[in-house]
Amino acid sequence: MTAPKAKPILEVDRLDLGYGELQVVFEVSLEVARGELVGLVGGNGSGKSTVLRAISGMITPWSGEIGFDGLKVNGLKPHQMTRLGMAHVPMGRQLFPNLTVEENLSLGAYLRRARHNRSRNLERVFELFPDLVSKRRQPAGSLSGGQQQMLAIARALMLDPKMLIMDEPSLGLAPFLVKEAMQVVRRVADMGLPILLVEQNVRQVLLVSDRAYVLENGRLVIDGPSVDLMDNPLVKKAYLGL
Amino acid sequence: MHAALEAEGIVVQFGGLVAVNDITLSLDEGEIFGLIGPNGAGKTTLFNALTGYAPMRRGKVSLFGEDITQLPAFVRARLGIGRTFQIERPFEELTVLENVLIPAFLHRARRSDAERVAWDALEQAGIADRAHQPSADLNLARRRRLELAKALSLKPKVLFLDELMAGLNPPALAEMIGFVRTLTKSGLAVLMVEHIMKAVVELCDHVMVLASGERIAEGSPEQVTNDPKVIEAYLGDSDEPGDR
Amino acid sequence: TSFTGRFAEFGAQHRAGFEVALAEINANGGVQGRQVELVIEDDTSSQQTALAAAEKLLSRDVPIIMGAYSSSITNPLAQYFTRQEFPFLVFTSSADSITSPGSDWVFRINQPAATYAEILFDVFGILEATESLESIAVVHGNGTFENAVAAAAESLSEARGYELVEIQSYDQGLTDFRPILNRFKAKSPDIVFMVSYSADAVAIMRQVKETGLSAKVFVGAAAGFALPEFLEGAQEVAEYVITATAWTKDVNFEGAGELYAALMEARGKEPTYHAAQAYAGLLTVADALNRAESLDPETIQRALAETDLRTSYGPIRFTDFNGYRNQNPVKMVAEQVQDGAFVTVFTQEGVVNPILCPVPAWESR
Amino acid sequence: METAVALLQNISGGILIGGVYALVGTGLSLIFGVMRVINFAHGEFLAVGMYLALVGHAAFGLEPYLAMLLVAPLGFFVAFSIERLVLSRLVDSPEQSTLLATLGLALILSNALLLLFGAEPKTMYVSYATATVNLGRVTLSIPLLLAGFVATMIILALYLFLTKTEPGRAVRATAENRLGAELVGINTLAVHSVVFGLGSLIAMAAGFVLMPLLFAIPTVGAGFTLKAFVVTVLGGMGSISGAIGGGLVLGLAEVLGASYLSTGYRDAYGLIAFLAVLLLRPEGLFGRTIKRV
């Protein structure tokens, strides 16, 4: 069930990344197949967010290749990636705090490719996140942390994306919300959307994802089906705190 | 004998919203006091009120018996209240050492003396090896340690830690828990807000649970984590995320 | 002088005057048989650049230095050259303070600010014969020069028995004079006395019409009202305005008409009296250099002091009078806008063309 | 009775002038709201507008208001390209960089005008330059009325654009959160360029409507930049409706101060109002306070 059969939607090949003169990611290769929920885990500062930033176009790779949906996308800007159908839920959510929940969502469908499905998607999203329905006329800034996280995911879904990448959706959430957020991610994946999920909370990631990569100091060290990683002694020691 | 920090009937309001409602707490030297609760419960706001950043509608705060309710934040800092911020705020243009030097200057006017204090704090927080790195380039774990070092170089008597552990991976978390534990040895009183229950359970002597600005439970970590009200409002019932 | 910055407009006029004068001097064999070279520095309309440029010129062994446009720049220059004991010829800046008290080293061929007011008050005196003029209202910019003219107008009103009903200053670049004009209207003065640079002058006259402010005499002292731009911009509302100027093509100095034509060609458009002043300034310098036996500052200073020259700008000689020092006693002329053109109406010799007065009210034009 | 008429006269004058100030402020406010750039070259764009009006008038004998429509694309293009060339490179630079850059631009623009058109003041003569209408005993200048009217229309159009159209929404989203806007697929750099183009075009439009009233010199801009600052602060930075209020307050403060106090301090009245508002209501007279967590 987890092995990629068709051509993967995201292919990252030997990526080198860095800031200024400092290299932080070395020869990272990974792929995400259609319909797959893939985790990317690793210690603090191991370069997870950096990889996501490169994929979504916030930084330009030093070398290596990023292929998305059959296209080479190195060096495209975030909005161009979005146009291709890549939705990014970054750390810190990046909502429009003074606009209402509804306005935030409808901006999510700003692009022409999503615009005509706007009302259909809106319904779908409210189904997925019933909490947001009652808040639709409130400014996004007034929502609680957990609700804001939901809204960020919901806004990304409004795009009708081909793929979703998420950076630490559970950061700073209360324990029960962490679980809820993870369940939401799983539900979205079950609807057939491929997801690349970066999380500090390794245990949670391994519980929900199909496959995972482990990054250490900017290099990939282990990868494989999540169930196997759960039992990997190295992972157990370093990331599960067991 | 006075408690290190006492707060009585604290109320904070933002417009019509009562963010903190009538909270009373007391904290002794060497004690670690945990504050937990769902997002938006008012934990940070309570911290802000106690440290002088949020205006209080009502209530009284005293430090070793001295009333500090009316004092501005920087005076409270001088009297011995150290704090970290939930969203870390290093002085970005400065190096790690210089960041820590600033609070260290508080009690020593001479640079060489202040530097000694700063180095001690850096060692204590485990980030001395990065002393000359520009602080803007630090990763999350190190930023947290820097926050801690900054608070420590004030030589505080009471330390407020706002989600110091959030986002740390298990080894970094274990290390940080170790740092905090050693702090209390010298009699420092610690008040911490955390969502990471592991840290709360391992460190705290006493825990208070807030929800919508109200206190809903209080007691030892075991008592609190087993309280059905807390489980419902905060912890959630199962340990597993969804069924798959 | 200034080629860039706030006063660039006048630098361009000066340049035309210099060109014409230089060509004339060198065509006539230069000075003591040598061709004259003119070294020009741009002061970028800034005091400090002017001082630096002055020092630079001194170090280049020029025999004499002329400058600048704005009084605020010429004043520190005059101070500097006095201390350096170097001859300095002022040809445009009109602040009284340049030659009053003045110094041995500073010479000025153009009129001080106060004379702008004087000639106009002389005109009022003439008009009194037929009209009763009693009250006067003054509006002026707050620059050094406008201020000086207004101050002179204030003291002259008192000396000559006019009632000063309003005196209002405004900040440069102001666009809306209506409040001031409405105030004037409430006092209905016989004379409206305006001191402004050219751009403001147009706006003032347009708004005078708009607010319906009528008076028996409108006078515009100084720069703004005497420039061709004023006619162009204000068109019919400029009619009847009387202005004071140092030089026009109609003055009865020999060659004035030819000078006008030459300046016109050099500037590529209507020249102003600033161009003529620059022209006369350079001639004065050449004349002094011609008479000086050597190029050391004292000799040139002495030669300058003994200047007695007739130019198409007018006679030039430096005397001490009324507290002025080394000041050329310029005879101003008054012009009036008649049928869309400046007509010279009054000179020191008396009325040369009829002065239209009183000015008809706006409704009846 | 006389004083009442005078008061009415002054108030109506203040309102009309205020309308033009509002227009100048609106452009600045738009740029600040979206790009967080305090544009020190704003007045220079107004000056560019004046010269464009002159050129249009001289070359084609056009009414300034007609010329405005014809030359607008050119003006927009100039500002748009300047943003592309300079400011877009500074999006991630420290805050003072853009401040400096716009100061540099101001110098470049005003001196380019000096080189192209010379330093002497240029006026434009239109037949209605001094025409007036009478409302009761109050006299109103027709060019000023026209200016006030056009200013209102432009501001209204801008308001409708921002609130009612899809691109307008993209502009607001960019103003709220640039990264967030990128993530929903908005090309925020393009939005910046367009906003800068629009904001500057509005300044130029103000130059157009002022031309029949005023005169153009290359250095006319600086004073208007200052006025625009006053307007935007009075009204609340980044708020379009605030700019209208700010413009009116400034117009009235100046006219009434000059009429009933002393004219020498005329500019000070606006500035004092500005300081008072800054200190008492930093969000502007008409701004809403939006507190964030």
Added chain:
Amino acid sequence: MRSGIFLAGLFIAALFYPLIFPNLLSIAIYFLLLAGWATSWDILGGWAGQVSLGHAAFVGVGSYALAILAGRYGIAPWWGALAGMALSAALAWVWGLVTFRLRGPYFTLSTIAIAEILRLVAIEEAWLTQGAEGIFIFSLKSPFGFDLFDRQVEYYTALLYLAAVVGLVAWLARGKLGYQMRAVREDENSSQAAGIDPTRIKLIAFMLSGALTALGGAIYGVYLSYLEPHDIFFLPLSVQIALTAIIGGRGTPFGPLAGAFLLVVAAEVFRNAFAEANLLIYGVLIVLVVIFLPRGLIGSWQHRAVRRRYARSARG
């Protein structure tokens, strides 16, 4: 340390300048004064992070105090300068108390407004300042027989002034106040947590900055020997002071010096080389510096140096 030696060398070289270029003193004096003003401005604008565009007001207060006291009461120029400094410090104190509630661009705009109001006051209150007519400094008491109007004497006075200001700032930068100012600039909340009273630090910075600017203004007044409100309380002068510091590098002890050097030399070269286009080219220069060196000449270099030093130490 090394930069200290470098600077001492520069200072000694500067002592000989008048011997080498006896005819280029005016421009050197202006450079020294501009560098001094920019360094003073930087105390507030760079170190404490409050960008002011109203510093010409302090130049005005300093020069007018000297001119009025010397001209009207025959008071010695050094007392006049001191009075100007004291007055400026007092002005800065009031000014700061009123405006420090404002942050970022709002503070900047308020400084423009206040300086403009002061300009109007200087024009309108002629009983004090002689208004638009301007005020002359004709004669001054000569200390130790030096003629203060002599360009050489002015040069050395200005050089001493600059050396004192730069020295003071370099010394401050390493000490408590320097760090407290930077803390306030970076984050006021965090600095409160470090026990710092941000308002007090900003006030100190403003008063120091104002007083030192006024001292330079007093020297400038003597150099011009004629003051006129439009030229002294001039917004472009305020802008140039800020520009100099920012181009050189905000919050670096020697940045303003470098900025002044670049701008003065560029202005002079362009004035001679490009005639009427000189200010245009000058504007282009500013834009280019901003684009390619966003932290200013020294600032960008320092920023890179810190990182390089760290990268080296991390590797080694």
